[in-house]
Structure formats: C-alpha cells, structure tokens
Amino acid sequence: MEQTIKKNDRGEEVVDIQRRLIALGFDLGKSAADGVFGEQTETIVKAFQQKRGLIVDGVVGEETWRELVEASYRLGDRALYYRYPPLRGDDVRELQMSLNSLGFHTQDEAGVFEQETDQAVREFQRNIGLPPDGIAGEETIDALNSLKKAVSTGSRFAIPDKRYICNSSRGDRRLKIMLDPGHGLPKDPGAVGAFGLTEAEVCWRIALGCRWILEQRGVEVVFSREEGETIPEGERSQRANQQEVDCLLSIHLNFSRDMQAEGSTCFYFSNGRWYSKAGKKAAHLIQDELIRGLALVDCRVHGMNYSILRKTRMTAVQVEPAFISNVKEERLLGSGSYIETISRAISQGVARFLEMEKQSII
Numbered sequence: 141m142e143q144t145i146k147k148n149d150r151g152e153e154v155v156d157i158q159r160r161l162i163a164l165g166f167d168l169g170k171s172a173a174d175g176v177f178g179e180q181t182e183t184i185v186k187a188f189q190q191k192r193g194l195i196v197d198g199v200v201g202e203e204t205w206r207e208l209v210e211a212s213y214r215l216g217d218r219a220l221y222y223r224y225p226p227l228r229g230d231d232v233r234e235l236q237m238s239l240n241s242l243g244f245h246t247q248d249e250a251g252v253f254e255q256e257t258d259q260a261v262r263e264f265q266r267n268i269g270l271p272p273d274g275i276a277g278e279e280t281i282d283a284l285n286s287l288k289k290a291v292s293t294g295s296r297f298a299i300p301d302k303r304y305i306c307n308s309s310r311g312d313r314r315l316k317i318m319l320d321p322g323h324g325l326p327k328d329p330g331a332v333g334a335f336g337l338t339e340a341e342v343c344w345r346i347a348l349g350c351r352w353i354l355e356q357r358g359v360e361v362v363f364s365r366e367e368g369e370t371i372p373e374g375e376r377s378q379r380a381n382q383q384e385v386d387c388l389l390s391i392h393l394n395f396s397r398d399m400q401a402e403g404s405t406c407f408y409f410s411n412g413r414w415y416s417k418a419g420k421k422a423a424h425l426i427q428d429e430l431i432r433g434l435a436l437v438d439c440r441v442h443g444m445n446y447s448i449l450r451k452t453r454m455t456a457v458q459v460e461p462a463f464i465s466n467v468k469e470e471r472l473l474g475s476g477s478y479i480e481t482i483s484r485a486i487s488q489g490v491a492r493f494l495e496m497e498k499q500s501i502i
C-alpha cells in the first residue's frame with residue numbers, strides 16, 4: 141500500500157482495511173465494511189495499533205498496513221519456509237510457539253521465519269519421521285496440531301526425541317559428545333563449598349576424566365568451552381548445535397542452604413507437558429551408574445526446563461553427582477580418586493546410552 145489511508149478517506153482500500161479488522165475480531169459496529177473511514181474505523185485502527193505495539197495515530201501507513209496483513213495469517217493458510225526476505229506473520233508466530241512448546245527451539249516468537257526457525261522445523265520433521273525439508277506445509281502443520289491435541293487429554297506426552305543419531309546417515313561415524321563443564325574460573329566459580337572448593341573446578345576435573353574414558357571407548361569428545369573461559373548458557377547450547385554432536389552432557393554440582401542435603405541427581409528436558417524421551421533414558425542410565433558407583437543418596441532423575449536442555453537440538457542431560465554445600469561430599473569431591481570414580485560412573489552411563497542408540501538405528 142503506497143499511500144496513507146486515514147480519516148475521511150473512502151473507497152476499496154478502506155473496505156479492505158475494515159474487512160481485515162473485522163476478521164481479526166474487532167467490532168466496527170454499524171458501519172462494518174462500508175468503505176468509509178469514519179470515527180468508528182479510526183478508533184478501531186487505534187486499538188489495533190495499540191495491541192500490536194505501533195504508533196497510535198489512527199492512520200494506516202506502511203507499517204500499520206504491513207501489520208494488518210501479517211496479523212491476518214493463520215497457521216495453515218500458506219506453506220512457511222526460510223527465504224529472503226523472510227516470511228512474517230502471525231502464522232509464523234503460531235508455528236514458533238508450537239515448536240517451542242515441544243522443545244524445538246526457535247530463538248524467539250517474533251513471527252519472522254529466520255534460520256533458527258528453519259532448523260527447528262527440520263528437527264521436528266526428523267523426529268516425527270517426515271522428510272526434513274524445512275517447509276512447514278500441510279503435513280508438518282497437521283503433525284504439530286495433532287501433537288497439540290494430545291496435550292488436551294491432560295497427560296504428559298513423550299515426543300520422539302531430539303536426536304541426530306537415529307536420523308542422520310552418518311552410519312558408522314564415531315559418536316560425538318559435547319561435555320559442558322558448568323561455570324568457568326576465574327569469573328564464574330559457581331557454588332562454593334565451606335572449605336572453598338568451587339563447583340567450576342570440580343566440574344572441569346570431572347569433564348577431563350570423562351573425556352579420557354570416553355575417548356578410550358572410541359567416542360569423539362568435544363568441550364563446550366576452554367578452561368579459563370566463561371560463556372553464557374545460550375552460547376553453550378549454540379556451540380553444541382553448531383558442532384552437531386549426538387549428545388550433550390552438562391556437568392554441575394548441586395547446592396542447598398540445607399547443609400544436610402546430599403546425593404546425586406540427573407536432569408532431562410521437560411516443560412511440564414512435554415519431555416524428551418531419549419533424554420530421560422540417558423539420565424536414568426547415568427543416574428543408575430552414579431548410585432551404584434558412588435553409594436551416594438539417590439536424589440533421582442527429574443525433568444527440568446533448563447535452557448541448556450531446551451535449546452540444544454540433541455539428547456541432553458545435566459548431571460549433578462553431589463552437593464558441594466554438604467561438607468562430607470565436598471571433602472570427597474576434593475579427592476582425585478573420587479573424581480575418577482564419578483567420571484567412570486558418568487562415562488559408563490553415557491557409553492551405554494550411546495550404544496543403545498546406535499543399536500536402534502542399525
């Protein structure tokens with residue numbers, strides 16, 4: 141729309157604007173779509189502008205027109221895919237919200253189909269067995285909608301998982317894991333124990349131990365960060381996604397104000413409604429080994445909506461083998477042989493998971 145449409149204008153363009161506003165649920169009262177830009181239409185245009193975060197002037201210029209067009213798209217009206225300039229609209233927003241609610245991360249829900257959204261669509265398609273072409277067309281949208289419907293039954297629902305392994309053609313390629321030692325000295329020590337032991341240094345040592353053991357077993361291991369490096373959570377998941385690892389293991393320690401709190405725990409992705417099936421399986425395998433190997437209290441496996449679990453596009457687990465706030469456990473964590481025992485237990489669980497995954501694709 142080249143020109144600006146405002147109060148006292150009349151004609152086809154005004155009818156178009158009024159029809160769009162009515163379709164969006166605005167009540168134009170008696171005037172309806174009469175092609176006359178009167179008081180009532182102006183008031184409704186202002187309400188629309190307010191709702192969409194635009195300058196509220198009651199005038200339909202380029203911005204307001206674009207917003208009117210974008211707002212009128214419903215998911216399924218057209219095929220959505222990545223192109224330049226990117227597709228925009230409320231259908232894109234709806235798609236992003238659906239993908240995000242399932243744990244397929246799209247960066248934001250701004251209604252712009254950017255590269256992140258393309259990757260999330262492909263990841264979703266891979267998981268439900270559709271060709272990962274990145275086009276959110278009829279089939280993909282139907283699949284999204286039927287999964288959404290499953291939610292309304294009220295049950296927790298397991299999605300087939302975020303997995304590169306089972307769908308990639310990288311048959312006998314070595315499996316690749318990213319170890320993510322939590323925090324990072326010197327800037328971010330994480331939790332600190334009563335004797336001054338830092339979570340960051342313990343996590344780093346466990347990661348080194350796991351790397352050594354897993355490499356012995358033929359697994360390719362990469363780290364999320366360098367030793368002296370502090371990076372935000374978002375950067376960690378981004379690196380894992382970029383490197384297309386098969387699995388991510390984030391290593392932290394637990395902390396509680398209650399100094400009696402003790403034991404091991406593992407986390408997998410869940411947002412309360414959806415959870416990662418493969419993540420849960422991996423978390424259980426690791427937790428079992430930890431409990432058997434360390435004889436610590438079993439604080440069990442839990443589904444959590446941590447960003448490192450949500451934003452990663454592969455199976456991800458966060459392990460917290462002990463409480464650094466517990467004096468007894470801090471002492472144990474200070475010993476090299478105990479770190480080795482922890483590393484062995486975690487690596488054993490990870491290796492068992494990777495083996496099972498590999499079997500399931502052959």
Ligand SMILES: [Zn+2]
Nearest residue numbers: 322330392393
């Ligand atoms: Zn931590």
